[in-house]
Amino acid sequence: MAMLGEITHTTTYRYTKPVSFGTHRAMFLPRRGACARLLGWSARTNPPSKVHWTTDARSNTVTVMEFSELASELTIIFQVRGVYFGIKGIESFPLAARAEQIPVQYSPDEWTDLAGYLRPHADDPDGSLASWTKSFVAGDKDETTDVLHRLLRTFRESFSYSARESEGTQAPGETLRKRSGTCRDYAWLMIETLRRLGLASRFVSGYLYDQALDGGAVGATGSGATHAWVQVFLPGAGWLDYDPTNQINAGFDLIPVAVARHPAQAIPLEGSWFGDAGDYAGMSVNVTVHKIGDIRDSSEG
Known part of the structure; x- marks a missing residue:
């Protein structure tokens, strides 16, 4: 459709x-x-x-x-x-066997092409990001999609969305400490977490289609303005969308405009x-x- x-x-x-x-x-x-x-x-x-x-x-x-x-x-x-x-049930695309569990095994060519999206960019002086990252993996054979959904649920259940007029994006450590931020802050924290798990991730800026808002009702979080979310590269399926603000990862709700290694590029x-x-x-x-x-x-x- x-x-x-x-x-x-x-x-x-x-x-x-x-x-x-x-x-x-x-x-x-x-x-x-x-x-x-x-x-x-x-x-x-x-x-x-x-x-x-x-x-x-x-x-x-x-x-x-x-x-x-x-x-x-x-x-x-x-x-x-x-x-x-839009594609319903985007995760129905089969992952390559090497992408089904964390750590994902990227090929040498993929490592070369994805290097900028695999390396964490944010400093972690107090180790809080490292500790937070470890909380999403229970053992040596965690299912990749389970970890991704666990991370989305944590944003939904434990964080408070907070719009602000000031420009820029919070440091991931600050968003983690406050348990609050904008869609850009959520996306940047999720990206830095995924990179520490060995998953190639990039920042996406674009638009959110919200059927409720289109009909004049109260819209989803982040609608009515530009939106930001995450794309993760999983061999076999390619770049998949994950929106930590709304727990969206399928359909044509997310309309990408720009992709980047970090928010300042988008x-x-x-x-x-x-x-x-x-x-x-x-x-x-x-x-x-x-x-x-x-x-x-x-x-x-």
């Missing part, structure tokens, strides 16, 4: 008087491939800007906006329409402005993911 959908991502920055703007870079375009087929997209700004498109080293699409006018309000609107493919929107520090008056972000209809694949009969 596939979903025909439309995403609108609006960001507004406000200032007490006109200021000038430097280059802004955004990641909003869903990654094309097996999970998405894009039909059309646009980037509009007020004040107007010169827009061009490029890709980074990880094949993420980057929108670059150059401004020449002063303004007391900057609005950036991204829109994209596409077909998004910032949805970044840029600069020039004026007095007191000129900044705040910002607002609104993301809607609207399903236009379902598309049935002809191969489904």
